[in-house]
Structures are given as C-alpha cells and as structure tokens.
Amino acid sequence: xxxxxxxxxxxxxxxxxxxxxxxxxxxxxxxxxxxxxxxxxxxxxxxxxxxxxxxxxxxxxxxxxxxxxxxxxxxxxxxxxxxxxxxxxxxxxxxxxxxxxxxxxxxxxxxxxxxxxxxxxxxxxxxxxxxxxxxxxxxxxxxxxxxxxxxxxxxxxxxxxxxxxxxxxxxxxxxxxxxxxxxxxxxxxxxxxxxxxxxxxxxxxxxxxxxxxxxxxxxxxxxxxxxxxxxxxxxxxxxxxxxxxxxxxxxxxxxxxxxxxxxxxxxxxxxxxxxxxxxxxxxxxxxxxxxxxxxxxxxxxxxxxxxxxxxxxxxxxxxxxxxxxxxxxxxxxxxxxxxxxxxxxxxxxxxxxxxxxxxxxxxxxxxxxxxxxxxxxxxxxxxxxxxxxxxxxxxxxxxxxxxxxxx
Ligand SMILES: [Zn+2]
Numbered sequence: 001x002x003x004x005x006x007x008x009x010x011x012x013x014x015x016x017x018x019x020x021x022x023x024x025x026x027x028x029x030x031x032x033x034x035x036x037x038x039x040x041x042x043x044x045x046x047x048x049x050x051x052x053x054x055x056x057x058x059x060x061x062x063x064x065x066x067x068x069x070x071x072x073x074x075x076x077x078x079x080x081x082x083x084x085x086x087x088x089x090x091x092x093x094x095x096x097x098x099x100x101x102x103x104x105x106x107x108x109x110x111x112x113x114x115x116x117x118x119x120x121x122x123x124x125x126x127x128x129x130x131x132x133x134x135x136x137x138x139x140x141x142x143x144x145x146x147x148x149x150x151x152x153x154x155x156x157x158x159x160x161x162x163x164x165x166x167x168x169x170x171x172x173x174x175x176x177x178x179x180x181x182x183x184x185x186x187x188x189x190x191x192x193x194x195x196x197x198x199x200x201x202x203x204x205x206x207x208x209x210x211x212x213x214x215x216x217x218x219x220x221x222x223x224x225x226x227x228x229x230x231x232x233x234x235x236x237x238x239x240x241x242x243x244x245x246x247x248x249x250x251x252x253x254x255x256x257x258x259x260x261x262x263x264x265x266x267x268x269x270x271x272x273x274x275x276x277x278x279x280x281x282x283x284x285x286x287x288x289x290x291x292x293x294x295x296x297x298x299x300x301x302x303x304x305x306x307x308x309x310x311x312x313x314x315x316x317x318x319x320x321x322x323x324x325x326x327x328x329x330x331x332x333x334x335x336x337x338x339x340x341x342x343x344x345x346x347x348x349x350x351x352x353x354x355x356x357x358x359x360x361x362x363x364x365x366x367x368x369x370x371x372x373x374x375x376x377x378x379x380x381x382x383x384x385x386x387x388x389x390x391x392x393x394x395x396x397x398x399x400x401x402x403x404x405x406x407x
Contacts, residue, residue, distance in 0.1 A: 016106045026114055062078070065343040076147075077157060103168060103171070173283070214241070216262070217296065217384060230309045266294040274288055275376040
C-alpha cells in the first residue's frame with residue numbers, strides 16, 4: 001500500500017493559498033466592512049460574495065457525516081452555515097453577534113465565498129437543535145483519525161478546521177495584554193488583538209509553538225532510534241521530539257533533545273518537512289512540528305526516564321514490517337464510523353466498540369507499530385524505511401509534487 005500526500009495533514013489549507021488585494025470583496029478588510037453593515041444596520045446578508053460561518057464549541061467544529069453507497073466509509077464534512085441562518089439560530093438562544101464574534105478564515109475566489117468562524121459557548125437548546133439537523137460538535141483529533149487521505153476535499157476541510165481552531169483557541173489564551181495586563185480586543189477580523197489601554201495599545205499576533213521531531217539514524221548498522229512515551233498505546237514507537245529553547249537553532253535543539261532523552265550524540269541534521277499541529281495540548285493552540293533526520297555519532301542508549309519510557313534501536317527490516325502490518329485503513333474506517341454515529345445521535349454506550357483511538361488493537365500480527373499517516377512521525381519513519389540502505393538520503397527526501405510514503 002502506498003500513501004500519497006500532497007501535503008501533511010492540517011497543511012494545504014485551500015482557503016488560505018492566495019490573499020486578495022485590499023479592495024477585492026473577498027479580502028479581509030472588504031469582507032469585514034460588509035459583515036459590520038449586516039450586523040449593525042440590518043442590511044441583508046451580501047449576495048456576493050457569500051458568507052459561510054463555521055461554529056465551534058470548546059475547540060470542536062460543527063460537522064455532519066454521510067455514507068455514499070453500500071459499504072462505503074462514512075465521510076464527514078464541515079457544517080457551514082449561512083450568515084443569516086447563524087444569526088437567526090444564535091439569536092433564538094440570546095446570543096447577540098457582533099463583528100468581534102467573528103474570525104476571518106479566508107476566501108475562495110472560484111466559489112465567491114468568504115469563510116468565518118465563531119466560538120459559541122451557549123448551552124440550552126442549541127446542541128439539540130443542531131443535532132436535529134444531524135450536525136454535531138466533534139473533536140478535531142477524532143476528525144483527523146477519520147479523514148480519508150485520498151479525499152483531497154476532506155483533507156482541505158480538516159486543514160480549515162485546524163486553522164480555525166488554532167485561531168479561536170489563541171483568542172481564549174490572549175485575553176489580556178502581556179505588557180500592561182489590561183484586556184485585549186480583537187482587531188482585523190480576529191486576525192490580531194490589541195491592548196485596550198490607550199497608553200499601551202500593544203498589538204498581539206497568533207504565534208506558533210515550534211517543536212523539533214527527529215528520526216535518529218545509525219547509518220553504520222542501518223537502524224533507527226524510536227522512543228516510547230508513557231502515554232503511548234501499547235507497542236507504539238515513534239520519533240523523538242522536543243521544544244526549542246530561546247537562543248537555540250533548530251539543529252541545536254535536535255542534538256540537545258536527542259542527547260537529553262537518550263544519551264545519543266547527533267552529528268549531521270537534515271531537514272525533511274514540517275506540519276502544523278493544532279491538536280496538541282490546549283495551552284498550545286498550534287504547534288509546528290519541524291521534522292529532521294538526525295545521524296547518530298554515538299550508539300549507547302541511556303534513557304532519561306523522566307522524559308521517555310523507553311528508547312531502542314530498530315532495524316530497517318523490523319520497521320518495514322511494522323509499517324506493513326499496521327492496519328491504518330481499518331483504524332480510519334472505525335474512526336469514520338464513530339464520527340458518523342456521533343453525528344447521527346447514537347449515545348456513547350450504544351456505539352460500536354471502535355479501535356480508532358488505539359491502533360494497537362488492529363495490526364495484531366506486528367510486535368510494534370508507528371503512528372499513522374496523519375502524523376509527520378509516520379512520514380519520517382517510512383521515508384527512511386523505504387530508502388535503499390544505507391545512504392543517498394538527501395536526494396530522496398522530497399520528490400517533486402509532495403512526498404510519497406510507501407507502506
Ligand atoms: Zn497593554
């Protein structure tokens with residue numbers, strides 16, 4: 001089985017690729033002016049461009065799910081609402097929308113649509129009403145597991161939801177100015193914030209939290225170092241990873257983390273690719289995973305038990321077996337079934353047991369497995385495992401048109 005991805009999961013957002021010029025109706029500034037007119041002066045919603053709104057609750061986007069054809073895997077989609085529908089629905093539950101409720105996500109010229117997200121925390125009847133329309137708030141991580149990598153449309157929707165979640169969570173975490181402590185207010189259609197203190201007015205922009213993730217390779221013996229964190233499912237092994245410290249280069253962070261966690265000294269560090277990761281801890285609205293191959297200079301492992309449960313060298317053959325026996329498609333289908341049941345209102349205890357959250361239950365033939373193709377770790381590991389040993393790494397990293405990962 002070969003998995004071809006044009007970009008990592010959560011990258012390749014289709015509504016962010018081009019930024020329209022300021023006077024284009026699809027631009028942030030024109031769309032924001034149009035939104036204000038509609039909300040304050042009760043202008044009818046603009047016919048062109050069309051405004052579509054995505055609701056979020058506690059970091060979960062509103063989605064629907066459908067099955068096309070017998071035996072087909074259910075497919076989820078974002079539950080976009082029109083501006084009028086959104087205003088009417090939330091108005092029923094006493095939510096008065098203002099322009100600062102909305103976060104601009106982007107636009108798509110070919111469809112003449114501008115996209116927005118809002119965070120709704122109202123309880124009451126909103127959730128039952130949405131569920132009567134077969135719409136439901138579902139965790140982004142569950143959607144990630146349920147996404148068919150071959151479906152570029154849903155991959156695009158996942159990237160949009162990831163971007164929206166990262167922005168909305170950043171809004172929650174940046175309510176006060178770090179300089180003077182006063183409240184901040186959203187500006188530029190939610191794409192930045194500004195301190196409300198007239199004497200301060202500090203501007204605050206969303207930030208990424210970069211994380212280095214590396215596959216440490218023993219070239220001489222044709223092995224790769226994989227680690228286990230205590231919270232991993234049984235038998236799962238993955239790359240090492242860690243945060244970058246102030247004043248440190250990415251390469252230095254790779255070498256320091258590898259040494260701190262496993263006692264392995266790393267020499268050459270080669271960049272592979274990067275992945276936005278909006279499904280990490282809630283205190284980090286969006287991490288940027290920056291992936292490397294790191295070539296070991298020493299081979300004796302000394303695991304820091306505070307950081308890792310275990311770390312071991314694995315032969316290329318063992319890693320290839322792990323990739324071949326792991327049933328990622330089966331786990332994906334189970335996850336899609338679970339999302340479908342949530343959207344159809346099936347109660348938790350009545351849902352079919354799913355191994356989606358724990359791929360260890362699938363691929364039982366393999367003594368170990370590595371994370372699925374939604375994670376950059378998978379691509380670092382499979383890119384190495386499928387290379388011709390032992391070198392030639394640099395020329396095979398990035399084939400034109402994206403990267404290919406073979407199982
Ligand atoms: Zn301030």
